Amino acid sequence: MHGRNASNGEAIALRGISxxxxxxxxxxxxxxxxxxxxxxxxxxPSGSGKTTLLNLISGAIAPSSGEIxxxxxxxxxxxxxxxxxxxxFQNYALMPHMTVFENVAYPLRARREPSEAIRRKVLDALDxxxxxxFDDRKPRQLSGGQQQxxxxxxxxxxxxxxxxxxxxxxxxxxxxxxxxxxxxxxxHHELGTTIIxxxxxxEEALNMSDRIxxxxxxxxxxxxxxxxxxxxxxxRFVAEFIGESNLxxxxxxxxxxxxxxxxxxxxxxxxxxxxGSDVLVMVRPEKMHICAPDADPPAGHNVLRGVVEAISFxxxxxxxxxxxxxGVSVTAKIISGPACTRPELGSAAKLxxxxxxxxxxxx
Amino acid sequence: MNRSIDLxxxxxxxxxxxxxxxxxxxxxxxxxxxxSFQGDTGPLSAYKLIVESSLFRQTLATxxxxxxxxxxxxxxxxxxxxxxxxxxxxxRRTVLMVLILLPFWTSILVKCFAFxxxxxxxxxxxxxxxxxxxxxxxxxxxxxRVGLFVGMTNFLVPLVVLPVLASLLAIDxxxxxAASVMGAKPARMFxxxxxxxxxxxxxxxxxxxxxxxxGAFVIPALLGGPQDQMLSNLVDxxxxxxxxxxxxxxxxxxxLALASIFIVPMALWRRRKI
Amino acid sequence: xxxxxxxxxxxRYRFVGSSLATVxxxxxxxxxxxxxxxxxxxxNALEFPPSTYSLxxxxxxxxxxxxxxPLYTSLKVAIFSTCAALFVGLPSAYWIARYEFLGKLxxxxxxxxxxxxxxxxSGLGIYLYFAYIRIGGTTLSLVLGHVMxxxxxxxxxxxxxxxxxxxxxxxxxxxxxxxPIRMFxxxxxxxLVPSLISAAFFAFLLSFxxxxxxxFLTGSDTVTLPVKMYSALExxxxxxxxxxxxxxxxxxxxxxxxxxxxxKSSGEEVS
Numbered sequence: 001m002h003g004r005n006a007s008n009g010e011a012i013a014l015r016g017i018s019x020x021x022x023x024x025x026x027x028x029x030x031x032x033x034x035x036x037x038x039x040x041x042x043x044x045p046s047g048s049g050k051t052t053l054l055n056l057i058s059g060a061i062a063p064s065s066g067e068i069x070x071x072x073x074x075x076x077x078x079x080x081x082x083x084x085x086x087x088x089f090q091n092y093a094l095m096p097h098m099t100v101f102e103n104v105a106y107p108l109r110a111r112r113e114p115s116e117a118i119r120r121k122v123l124d125a126l127d128x129x130x131x132x133x134f135d136d137r138k139p140r141q142l143s144g145g146q147q148q149x150x151x152x153x154x155x156x157x158x159x160x161x162x163x164x165x166x167x168x169x170x171x172x173x174x175x176x177x178x179x180x181x182x183x184x185x186x187x188h189h190e191l192g193t194t195i196i197x198x199x200x201x202x203e204e205a206l207n208m209s210d211r212i213x214x215x216x217x218x219x220x221x222x223x224x225x226x227x228x229x230x231x232x233x234x235x236r237f238v239a240e241f242i243g244e245s246n247l248x249x250x251x252x253x254x255x256x257x258x259x260x261x262x263x264x265x266x267x268x269x270x271x272x273x274x275x276g277s278d279v280l281v282m283v284r285p286e287k288m289h290i291c292a293p294d295a296d297p298p299a300g301h302n303v304l305r306g307v308v309e310a311i312s313f314x315x316x317x318x319x320x321x322x323x324x325x326x327g328v329s330v331t332a333k334i335i336s337g338p339a340c341t342r343p344e345l346g347s348a349a350k351l352x353x354x355x356x357x358x359x360x361x362x363x
Numbered sequence: 364m365n366r367s368i369d370l371x372x373x374x375x376x377x378x379x380x381x382x383x384x385x386x387x388x389x390x391x392x393x394x395x396x397x398x399s400f401q402g403d404t405g406p407l408s409a410y411k412l413i414v415e416s417s418l419f420r421q422t423l424a425t426x427x428x429x430x431x432x433x434x435x436x437x438x439x440x441x442x443x444x445x446x447x448x449x450x451x452x453x454x455r456r457t458v459l460m461v462l463i464l465l466p467f468w469t470s471i472l473v474k475c476f477a478f479x480x481x482x483x484x485x486x487x488x489x490x491x492x493x494x495x496x497x498x499x500x501x502x503x504x505x506x507x508r509v510g511l512f513v514g515m516t517n518f519l520v521p522l523v524v525l526p527v528l529a530s531l532l533a534i535d536x537x538x539x540x541a542a543s544v545m546g547a548k549p550a551r552m553f554x555x556x557x558x559x560x561x562x563x564x565x566x567x568x569x570x571x572x573x574x575x576x577x578g579a580f581v582i583p584a585l586l587g588g589p590q591d592q593m594l595s596n597l598v599d600x601x602x603x604x605x606x607x608x609x610x611x612x613x614x615x616x617x618x619l620a621l622a623s624i625f626i627v628p629m630a631l632w633r634r635r636k637i
Numbered sequence: 638x639x640x641x642x643x644x645x646x647x648x649r650y651r652f653v654g655s656s657l658a659t660v661x662x663x664x665x666x667x668x669x670x671x672x673x674x675x676x677x678x679x680x681n682a683l684e685f686p687p688s689t690y691s692l693x694x695x696x697x698x699x700x701x702x703x704x705x706x707p708l709y710t711s712l713k714v715a716i717f718s719t720c721a722a723l724f725v726g727l728p729s730a731y732w733i734a735r736y737e738f739l740g741k742l743x744x745x746x747x748x749x750x751x752x753x754x755x756x757x758x759s760g761l762g763i764y765l766y767f768a769y770i771r772i773g774g775t776t777l778s779l780v781l782g783h784v785m786x787x788x789x790x791x792x793x794x795x796x797x798x799x800x801x802x803x804x805x806x807x808x809x810x811x812x813x814x815x816x817p818i819r820m821f822x823x824x825x826x827x828x829l830v831p832s833l834i835s836a837a838f839f840a841f842l843l844s845f846x847x848x849x850x851x852x853f854l855t856g857s858d859t860v861t862l863p864v865k866m867y868s869a870l871e872x873x874x875x876x877x878x879x880x881x882x883x884x885x886x887x888x889x890x891x892x893x894x895x896x897x898x899x900x901k902s903s904g905e906e907v908s
Contacts, residue, residue, distance in 0.1 A: 091804035097827040107813035372817045380729030383746040391762025447658030466665040468889040470846040477668030480845040549647040578755025595757035615758040
């Protein structure tokens with residue numbers, strides 16, 4: 001999958017797009033290019049501007065400045081119906097008075113296609129989403145998952161250049177959501193359509209996307225592959241929003257070393273920040289190793305000592321929080337074992353991690 | 364949404380309404396206004412004669428008095444009913460709503476006719492009282508102030524119930540549970556939770572009912588006595604008996620101005636709620 | 638609330654509240670109910686309860702021209718004005734509910750104004766206006782006058798209906814390539830059917846019961862049923878009025894039940 005986003009042309013490009021409602025700016029000057037056949041996720045907390053971005057592309061709202069290019073063509077002022085974009089809504093937005101067949105046929109009828117072509121395409125689309133034989137039902141006779149399949153079929157049936165999905169799985173329960181994620185990925189693979197997907201669920205974004213565009217306060221915080229966002233976050237916000245993270249405050253004291261709490265120096269990848277500047281060393285909890293105070297950590301590891309402050313057993317993983325002598329809490333996430341294998345609350349412990357597993361961020 | 368509106372489509376959707384607004388709704392108001400300035404001796408003569416006439420002054424006083432009292436009466440009765448409806452299970456409430464909506468949808472003429480039967484000298488009430496007391500009771504209950512208030516209140520109550528009920532139903536029921544857990548007795552709960560939170564509905568209901576009653580015409584004509592005629596009836600009198608349209612129009616303008624004093628806050632109140 | 642433990646105090650309050658409410662219900666319903674038995678009473682006296690029962694009053698109502706013609710006029714006017722109010726109200730209510738545009742406040746204010754302007758003012762004005770353009774006393778003038786009265790209700794009811802619709806349905810249809818007209822006919826109108834039916838019933842009833850505007854607009858051969866009834870009540874109270882009342886009440890009951898049924902079937906709270 002990840003090889004497919006290589007430059008086979010741009011599907012949509014936003015050039016200096018911004019949006020303000022009165023004096024409130026909901027989207028600051030934004031540049032964004034989505035490649036053909038790419039699965040791009042707009043991720044962010046509510047109010048971050050991801051839905052605004054989606055609405056601008058669909059034409060639900062007009063931008064305050066900038067232009068939108070669809071396959072190189074300026075569509076900034078084009079009415080939604082001429083853009084040839086498909087959309088899947090969180091609440092499905094199926095016509096309750098129409099059957100499944102009529103719902104899926106709607107875009108084709110609007111395009112005045114001949115009825116036998118409509119029939120063939122609709123049945124094919126329903127087949128693709130696994131809804132064979134449901135064509136006579138009304139939407140309210142279907143489950144949430146089935147309704148959203150109709151919503152997807154209604155999009156793929158007219159082969160739009162881009163399909164946008166606005167939290168399409170938001171109304172479904174967890175198990176169904178995971179199953180539908182797999183199906184949407186499969187459809188994307190089969191059809192090769194460009195998909196712009198909006199969600200606030202980071203796991204969903206990591207699982208499905210070629211690239212993730214993480215938004216914050218009307219700006220792009222970071223744009224990159226799931227790997228880049230997870231392993232190379234560019235800011236504290238990204239590190240905290242995606243996955244769990246330990247953020248150790250410190251001062252840069254040499255090209256590749258950071259003093260944490262002005263006490264213990266740790267080795268960190270070299271940063272371009274000036275000596276003496278405040279930085280944060282980010283380490284993912286699952287990259288933290290924990291061992292007894294008298295054991296030796298792997299060679300070359302950074303080491304912190306402290307006292308076990310909290311233990312939470314959360315199923316497959318166990319989270320152990322250690323408080324260092326200088327009052328910094330650090331969490332390690334280890335694969336769970338029976339209670340006897342865990343350190344005891346209040347006992348001394350040693351934490352260690354490989355310098356390559358840490359990222360230096362601005363403090 | 365502030366996407367650019369297709370003006371061609373807009374004109375298609377809005378032009379019939381614009382035509383009705385400009386061709387049917389606005390001209391009558393203009394005609395009333397213009398006619399009111401066409402008195403015999405100068406543009407303001409009709410107003411002058413009207414304001415100086417004791418008939419008008421007396422009618423104005425009656426109108427304000429009747430409108431105020433019947434609004435308050437209907438608020439009290441309407442609140443009782445709204446409170447009762449708000450406490451019912453939704454299914455039962457739907458059934459009971461028929462008892463409010465049916466009178467609301469019933470012709471005002473039917474009600475006036477019925478009240479002449481119920482309240483007349485040989486009507487149901489007097490017959491019941493005669494039967495109960497053994498005397499021939501003939502209380503004058505209609506074609507006077509009593510009949511007018513009974514008719515007005517009956518007409519207005521459903522108009523109060525609907526907004527008050529809406530605001531009562533909007534009260535979060537956990538507030539009641541919280542108040543009672545904290546030890547509030549029913550009476551305290553009523554005065555500290557129910558009443559303050561139903562104020563929006565009460566204000567909306569009271570304003571609309573008052574405006575409605577200012578313009579009452581049929582009820583004073585059919586259930587009130589000669590002393591109980593209101594401004595609307597005076598307009599009709601000048602229009603139909605005296606054939607003096609400038610005066611009829613001048614009274615209409617005054618009535619409209621009077622109503623506007625309350626229509627404007629009512630409109631603002633509604634907008635605020637939205 | 639329904640399942641909570643009731644202490645004796647709140648039980649007492651509740652009893653008092655229910656009793657008072659019952660009295661008000663009776664007060665509200667009495668005038669509606671009283672006329673029904675009287676409609677089946679004798680032709681020579683107005684009495685309650687009637688001493689004899691018959692269908693004579695209805696026979697007079699449906700055979701004498703002096704009642705039949707107004708009934709026919711009222712039906713005609715109500716049907717035409719309801720259709721016209723829907724034709725004008727549906728597209729404008731949709732547009733007002735969905736879009737912001739220049740002059741929106743002005744035009745919606747004017748369209749809604751007959752709701753709050755005293756009917757006598759509108760009545761006198763429309764009488765003066767129609768006399769000037771020489772259509773006073775015609776059926777057309779009645780229809781136009783009734784459109785003025787019913788349109789605000791139709792618009793308010795349809796706006797309420799539109800506001801309950803899912804905007805994504807309309808936007809989705811547009812995104813899938815439907816033009817605004819096609820979208821309106823294939824998405825909005827089918828979705829609005831319950832609101833349209835209640836608005837139509839209400840407009841019909843409002844027009845059929847309308848007195849004050851008609852009082853100014855009827856000519857000698859276009860007397861409507863309520864105007865006929867109003868003059869009858871003013872001058873000589875005839876027992877036939879009981880039959881007319883029963884007829885009007887039955888109509889109101891029908892409209893009332895249809896409306897509640899529609900709201901109930903679309904699963905919303907009646908209020």
